[in-house]
Amino acid sequence: MTENIAPNTQADALAALEAHKSDPAWGAKLLAGDAAVVAESNRLHQTAYADPGTSYEAPTGSEAAQQRIAQLKQDPAWVAKYLAGDPAANKELEDLSRQAHPEGADSQTDEPINPAEYRVPLFGLPTDTPEELQEAEARQEQVRGWLQTAQIPVSIGNSILHQAEKTFATWRDASDAERQAYSDRQEAMLDRMWGDTKPAKLKLVAQLIRELDAKSPGVIDMLSVTGAGSNAHVISSLALTAEQLLAKKGISHG
Numbered sequence: 001m002t003e004n005i006a007p008n009t010q011a012d013a014l015a016a017l018e019a020h021k022s023d024p025a026w027g028a029k030l031l032a033g034d035a036a037v038v039a040e041s042n043r044l045h046q047t048a049y050a051d052p053g054t055s056y057e058a059p060t061g062s063e064a065a066q067q068r069i070a071q072l073k074q075d076p077a078w079v080a081k082y083l084a085g086d087p088a089a090n091k092e093l094e095d096l097s098r099q100a101h102p103e104g105a106d107s108q109t110d111e112p113i114n115p116a117e118y119r120v121p122l123f124g125l126p127t128d129t130p131e132e133l134q135e136a137e138a139r140q141e142q143v144r145g146w147l148q149t150a151q152i153p154v155s156i157g158n159s160i161l162h163q164a165e166k167t168f169a170t171w172r173d174a175s176d177a178e179r180q181a182y183s184d185r186q187e188a189m190l191d192r193m194w195g196d197t198k199p200a201k202l203k204l205v206a207q208l209i210r211e212l213d214a215k216s217p218g219v220i221d222m223l224s225v226t227g228a229g230s231n232a233h234v235i236s237s238l239a240l241t242a243e244q245l246l247a248k249k250g251i252s253h254g
Contacts, residue, residue: 013044016044017044017075017077020041020044020076020077041077041080041081044077061099062099062100065096065097065099065100066100068096069093069096069097069100072092072093072096073155090193090232090233090236090237091193091236093240094236094239094240097240097244098240098243113148113151113152113153113154114154115144115145115147115148116144117154117158118143118144118147118148118154118157118158118161119158119161119162120140120143120144120161121161121164121165121168122136122140123139123164123165123168123222123225123226124168124172125139142216142218143161143222145216146212146216146218146219147160149212149215149216150208150212150238150241150245151241151244151245152237152241156237156240156241159233159237160228160233160234160237160238163228163231163233163234164226164227164228164231164234165226167182167226167227167228167230167231167234168225168226168227168228170182170227171226171227172226172227174227179227179230182227182230183230186230186231186232186235187232189232190202190232190235190236193232193236194236201236201239201243202235202239204239204242204243204246205235205238205239205242207242208238208241208242208245209223209229209238
């Protein structure tokens, strides 16, 4: 049956991905983690977005990069990989964002941030009494304030929050050894994603976190308690934010 033949060109793989976008059953299986569908999605993305060297030309320029970002946001397979913290998907968005906004401008220019749209989880805070609920809601507002102060677009902010919640679910009951093993795996992901630029990027992240914590204490504590400060997806998103904020000030980094 030809439908089981894996596409062997970028054009074929792109066409297959486009076809899958309109198939809700396929998308549901992907989001549910179906092994066969996930494997197919990974194979198609590797073929569709392979390194330059074939007849496929990657988009260039700010406008083309913005169009590519818009395409990715409509691709359920790519969105699922990005939300899962896939290093390749993170790096692709990071590179495209720099190309789309070389001066550090971001999606907020045309669409101001509404902090109420940040979906902040409770992170295990109790809400059984009115006092507990009030405290939990105050903490959620505090987190929204951090994200808004850092000028993190809602879509990226919610992705960070999703990763933080996912990490916290296992981090809070993990042993010291398990936490260290998790941190080591995330560190390895950053090594693969950034290579020699990793020290400089981590320095930017640390500076951003210190500045946010100085304005509204609690950021460092929250990242530590939830384990989010060890999550590669969270770290890479903060690095991109820091770079964009510096670019707006006309500051470059090595």
